[in-house]
Amino acid sequence: MSNYIDISAACNILKNNDDFAILTHQNPDGDAFGSAFALCLILKKLGKRAKVLNFTGFPERYSFLYTDFAAFDFEEKTVIAVDLADDSLLGDLRERYADKCVLNIDHHGSNVGFAENTLLNSKAAAAGEIIYDVAENLGVSVDAEIARRLYTAIATDTGCFKFSNTTSRTHEIVSQLLKYDFDFANINREMFDIKSIGKIKLEAAIYENTEYYFGGKCAVAYISRNLLSSLGVDETELDTTMNLPLQTLGVVVGVTIKEREDGKLKASMRSAGDFCVSDICASFGGGGHKNAAGCEFDEKYSIDEVKSMIVAEIGRVLG
Numbered sequence: 001m002s003n004y005i006d007i008s009a010a011c012n013i014l015k016n017n018d019d020f021a022i023l024t025h026q027n028p029d030g031d032a033f034g035s036a037f038a039l040c041l042i043l044k045k046l047g048k049r050a051k052v053l054n055f056t057g058f059p060e061r062y063s064f065l066y067t068d069f070a071a072f073d074f075e076e077k078t079v080i081a082v083d084l085a086d087d088s089l090l091g092d093l094r095e096r097y098a099d100k101c102v103l104n105i106d107h108h109g110s111n112v113g114f115a116e117n118t119l120l121n122s123k124a125a126a127a128g129e130i131i132y133d134v135a136e137n138l139g140v141s142v143d144a145e146i147a148r149r150l151y152t153a154i155a156t157d158t159g160c161f162k163f164s165n166t167t168s169r170t171h172e173i174v175s176q177l178l179k180y181d182f183d184f185a186n187i188n189r190e191m192f193d194i195k196s197i198g199k200i201k202l203e204a205a206i207y208e209n210t211e212y213y214f215g216g217k218c219a220v221a222y223i224s225r226n227l228l229s230s231l232g233v234d235e236t237e238l239d240t241t242m243n244l245p246l247q248t249l250g251v252v253v254g255v256t257i258k259e260r261e262d263g264k265l266k267a268s269m270r271s272a273g274d275f276c277v278s279d280i281c282a283s284f285g286g287g288g289h290k291n292a293a294g295c296e297f298d299e300k301y302s303i304d305e306v307k308s309m310i311v312a313e314i315g316r317v318l319g
């Protein structure tokens with residue numbers, strides 16, 4: 001079990017050590033890389049060396065966060081982590097680094113406490129908010145390069161300040177970051193607006209094949225393997241497509257059924273207001289949260305059978 005420490009104890013660990021390796025979760029997002037590379041720059045201002053490790057590599061999409069970090073040519077002495085809820089998300093790095101991790105800086109309430117010490121703030125919308133506090137506590141002044149990375153971290157984990165995790169503290173921190181000169185509008189364009197041609201066509205196909213039930217309160221879309229392969233879209237691009245059926249005016253429950261590689265059908269449900277999709281998914285052996293949940297179906301069921309089972313269950317709740 002980890003020691004849960006406060007920010008000044010965490011900052012002491014950073015002050016008293018050097019040659020850091022910062023662990024990040026597989027398939028890193030803007031918060032993981034934004035926070036990790038901002039922390040690299042903060043440690044550099046203390047005269048220390050730091051590098052970022054990731055099992056699944058450094059996606060091109062986030063290259064603006066790391067392009068000036070090419071030289072990681074030193075042997076690490078201190079292993080730390082950011083935004084890492086669970087050491088199983090380290091992939092192949094787990095065996096070598098997980099037990100050596102002396103400090104994990106995280107904001108997930110579900111953090112498993114694998115590190116020797118954990119600085120956990122589950123009220124923070126992003127790990128980037130905690131890294132901002134760390135810089136303040138260390139007396140390190142933020143600059144445009146640090147601000148750019150922390151902004152990316154916070155903007156991505158809050159869905160551009162739209163999600164319910166956004167707090168007044170989020171906006172206070174961002175109001176400080178915006179004092180520095182960096183192109184936040186372009187960060188948001190790249191993080192939220194730009195999509196591959198395949199993904200644009202996939203979204204068009206989803207809008208096209210969405211079926212509406214119960215006077216337009218329920219929308220159901222289907223993504224087949226054939227559709228994905230014909231458009232050249234891979235799984236990593238599917239995340240936000242699950243939100244599309246709920247975008248139509250009047251819809252309170254949106255269902256996206258995806259054919260998985262193994263042939264099984266997986267349903268992702270999103271709802272608005274009081275409609276509880278985790279209850280619907282639980283009736284099919286799945287689960288999740290009130291407004292976002294999922295469930296899977298055995299391959300013996302066809303897409304038409306799955307659709308009608310789901311629609312019948314939703315109809316029972318809608319009355």
Ligand SMILES: [Mn+2]
Nearest residue numbers: 031083126127
């Ligand atoms: Mn995060």
